[in-house]
Amino acid sequence: MTDVKDNSSLPLLFSITGAILLVAVGGWFFLEQQESEPATTQSGRAAEAPTSAISNAADAPVQSPRTLVENEPEVDPVVEQNDTELTGADADLRLARLAADADILVLPATQSALHYYGRILDADPGHAIANAELDTILARVAQTVTQHLEDRAFVEAHEIAALVAKQRPEHSLVIETQQTLDNHTEQLIQQAIQNVRDGNDDRAGQLIAAAEGLPGRNPDYFIAIRESIAEIQAVRQSADRDRNERARLADNKARAAWVARIRTAIAQGNLIEPAGASARDLLAERNSWSAERNQLRAELLAALIDAAKSHLNAQRLDDADALLSAAVELGGRADELNQLRDSLERAFIDARSNQLVAMSELVQVKSVAPRYPRRASRSNLSGWVDVVFTITPSGATSNVEVFRAEPESLFDNAAIDAVSEWEFQPVEYRGQVISQRAGARLVFQIE
Numbered sequence: 001m002t003d004v005k006d007n008s009s010l011p012l013l014f015s016i017t018g019a020i021l022l023v024a025v026g027g028w029f030f031l032e033q034q035e036s037e038p039a040t041t042q043s044g045r046a047a048e049a050p051t052s053a054i055s056n057a058a059d060a061p062v063q064s065p066r067t068l069v070e071n072e073p074e075v076d077p078v079v080e081q082n083d084t085e086l087t088g089a090d091a092d093l094r095l096a097r098l099a100a101d102a103d104i105l106v107l108p109a110t111q112s113a114l115h116y117y118g119r120i121l122d123a124d125p126g127h128a129i130a131n132a133e134l135d136t137i138l139a140r141v142a143q144t145v146t147q148h149l150e151d152r153a154f155v156e157a158h159e160i161a162a163l164v165a166k167q168r169p170e171h172s173l174v175i176e177t178q179q180t181l182d183n184h185t186e187q188l189i190q191q192a193i194q195n196v197r198d199g200n201d202d203r204a205g206q207l208i209a210a211a212e213g214l215p216g217r218n219p220d221y222f223i224a225i226r227e228s229i230a231e232i233q234a235v236r237q238s239a240d241r242d243r244n245e246r247a248r249l250a251d252n253k254a255r256a257a258w259v260a261r262i263r264t265a266i267a268q269g270n271l272i273e274p275a276g277a278s279a280r281d282l283l284a285e286r287n288s289w290s291a292e293r294n295q296l297r298a299e300l301l302a303a304l305i306d307a308a309k310s311h312l313n314a315q316r317l318d319d320a321d322a323l324l325s326a327a328v329e330l331g332g333r334a335d336e337l338n339q340l341r342d343s344l345e346r347a348f349i350d351a352r353s354n355q356l357v358a359m360s361e362l363v364q365v366k367s368v369a370p371r372y373p374r375r376a377s378r379s380n381l382s383g384w385v386d387v388v389f390t391i392t393p394s395g396a397t398s399n400v401e402v403f404r405a406e407p408e409s410l411f412d413n414a415a416i417d418a419v420s421e422w423e424f425q426p427v428e429y430r431g432q433v434i435s436q437r438a439g440a441r442l443v444f445q446i447e
Contacts, residue, residue, distance in 0.1 A: 089124065092116045096133065105137050106160050113137050118167045138164060142173040149180045158215035178216075185211045189225055196232045199240075204229065255289045258282065262296050266303045272326045279303070280326055301332045308340060317348055345430065352429050356388060356439045365395065366423035370414040370442055382445040383407050385415035389440075391424045393433045403439065415442040 086094055096116035099105070106114045114137070120130040141160060148157035161177035168174065188211035195204040208229065212222050265271070265279035272280045279300050283293065304327040311320035321344060328337055376383070389400040400419045402412045419440065427436040 089120045089127065089130070092119045093130065096120070096130070100133070100137050105141050106163050109163055112163075114141075114163060114167065121167060134167065138168060138171060138173065142171075142176075145173040145177060149177065152184075154181060154184070155215050162216070181214055181216060185214055185217065192225075192229065193232065196229055197236060199236065201233065255287075255292060258285065258287070258289070259292050259296065263299070266300060269307070271300065271304055271307060272322060280330075297330055301327055301330050304330070305332065305336065305340065308344075312340075312344055312347055315347070315351065317344065317351060320344055321348075348430055349432060349434050353390075353435045354437055356437050359438065359440050362391070362427070362436075362438060363425035364422060365425055366421070368418050368421040370411070370418035370444065372444060372446070373411060373414055376410055376444065377446065380446055381407070381410065382443075383411050384441055384443045385411045386439065386441050387415050387419050389419050389422075389438055391427055391436045391438055393426055393435060395424045395426045397422050397424070411442070411444045414444070418442065 093116070096113045099111060099113040099116060104112050106112050109115055114134070117130050117134040117137075120127050121134070124130075141164065145157050145160050148154070148160070157177050158181065161174045164171055165174045188207045192204040192207035192211070195201070195207065208222070208225065211217070211225075262279050262282045265277065265282060270278050272278050275281060279296075283296055283300060287293075304323050308320045308323035308327065311317070311323065324337065324340055324344060375381075383406050385405040386403040387400055388403050389397045392398055397419055400416045402415065405412055405415075419442070424438075426433045428434070429436075
């Protein structure tokens with residue numbers, strides 16, 4: 001941080017000469033007291049002290065400072081009873097004591113004990129009685145200032161300290177007030193600097209304003225502070241720009257590599273396999289590149305549909321089904337995908353219907369044994385016939401054909417006649433009742 005001067009303006013007050021109350025005003029104040037308080041004590045002092053001014057000391061009554069001064073000359077009763085005859089230091093001393101008795105120690109400034117003692121000491125700095133009595137009331141004032149500082153009532157504490165500093169610039173309450181305000185200022189500034197470093201510029205501004213609002217602050221100090229804050233902001237913003245630029249370049253590089261990997265996988269036909277390296281898996285990687293993702297998704301969808309159609313035409317139905325399912329997951333056009341799905345379902349059913357299944361896979365509900373041909377029986381011949389047939393959706397048989405026979409043609413008709421009367425439980429496949437080609441071997445043997 002840039003070095004700056006002392007951030008308190010209290011020292012400036014040390015050299016300021018206190019305002020001097022005219023004798024006429026002092027006399028007026030004294031006369032006001034006399035008119036409002038006709039009763040007097042035996043010594044001629046007023047029986048009650050004025051109570052209209054704001055007190056800055058503790059509320060508990062304390063001993064008059066005069067009793068704390070040793071060897072005080074005895075006051076002539078006649079003089080004490082005739083205050084209007086007092087002039088100069090004696091009049092101010094009288095007024096100071098009256099104010100002290102009323103706890104008007106510092107404020108209001110022109111009616112306080114501090115004011116009247118100050119007038120005496122301005123004219124005679126070595127006045128022993130005024131110095132001693134002033135030290136006594138300042139000890140009481142110091143307690144009030146300390147309480148103000150603890151309560152963070154900084155304006156009140158500073159107001160009192162500034163007035164005291166005119167007479168006692170090195171008094172402990174003046175130094176305590178200055179140090180407390182300086183320390184609190186420094187704390188606020190350090191917090192502001194940390195917030196600026198963290199990027200919380202608004203909060204930093206609030207903290208600086210709070211510090212600047214403390215009483216007695218040196219404006220030059222905050223000019224330097226704001227310059228330091230601006231330097232920190234500039235450094236941080238420059239670092240942020242550099243970091244953002246590096247991040248942008250790295251993001252561009254990663255995005256380009258990702259796009260290239262997906263397009264390579266599409267070109268090589270690795271649409272849904274191998275796992276982790278397919279175009280589908282690469283496209284599913286989480287990132288923020290939405291524009292590129294949408295474009296690549298469209299490219300992959302087109303490749304999936306083309307590949308599915310190609311596998312359908314080649315009767316690689318399972319591969320076509322997997323590709324079509326991937327296209328559905330990516331959200332392809334419903335009309336195009338539904339049309340392709342219908343074609344694929346028909347192909348699955350046709351393929352299954354034309355696939356020969358063994359009798360063991362079927363549930364036969366009616367069986368008719370073949371008749372033994374007479375010619376074979378007379379000749380004591382045996383043999384077998386392999387037949388293929390279709391089980392219709394109703395369970396009946398149709399399109400019975402001889403596939404192979406041994407011996408040829410001898411048992412063919414008997415086998416066809418028997419199978420034509422068989423019945424089966426209808427075959428279901430992919431949720432539909434279908435026609436199903438099946439095969440069976442009929443054995444002819446004389447027992």
